[in-house]
Amino acid sequence: MKDTAKHQGLRNQLVSTLQQKGITDLRVLDAIKKIPRHLFLESSFQDYAYQDTAFPIGAGQTISHPYTVAFQSQLLEIKKDHKILEIGTGSGYQTAVLCTMGAKVYSVERQNELFKKTSALLPKLGIRPKHLTFGDGYKGLPTYGPFDSIIVTAGAPFIPQPLMAQLKIGGRLVIPLGEDVQVMTLLIRKNETQFEKHELGEFRFVPLLEDKN
Secondary structure (H helix, E strand, O other): OOOOHHHHHHHHHHHHHHHHOOOOOHHHHHHHHHOOHHHHOOHHHHHHOOOOOOEEEEOOEEEOOHHHHHHHHHHHOOOOOOEEEEEOOOOOHHHHHHHHOOOEEEEEEOOHHHHHHHHHHHHHOOOOOOEEEEOOHHHOOOOOOOEEEEEEOOEEOOOOHHHHHOEEEEEEEEEEEOOOOEEEEEEEEOOOOOEEEEEEEEEOOOEOOOOOO
16 A cells, blocks of 8 residues: 655645635645545546546445545534544545544444445554444434534435434534535534524535435
8 A cells, every 4th residue: 555755746736726726724635635545546546546536436435526525624623632423434535534634533334345445444544533333324323422523425315313413512514415416514503403504515425325224
């Protein structure tokens, strides 16, 4: 698993691209500068890893555009040691960004194939989330809540009620909402019953899967 000076140069270029597209959070940019995205991709895509593009990662899922990862991460306003719930571990790249930013990450993945692959990969890269689990993202992880922030990395038709319940007061929930095209939505919990909602542009995600069993 090599990470070369050439890869670092390509990451520096990617960070410049993200800055031009409006990413300003230096801790997000620093994490993207450090993490070898090519190691999260299948070998046939590795040469293109630092383009701002999504790629298939198996099980009908994709690794998001670096801009999308950066945009969602920036919206979370992460502080060191924040407890973050991630719905959709996927390739583990978003997980790695959050961990590198100093967050304590609890992540749920619905696809067993990806869960196994990512659980093996992250420790090899020195990335240590607090908890990875195979399960239904719609339910969240009530045992470990409440969370400072929650990030959903797949398109959801609605905001799952359990996720809202697991968010701390003052916490931020970032979720792409919609069927074909999603609207990036930020919810900020004001108190027990009130949430402030912001809609922040259109994106495309694979759908958030529910446990049908």
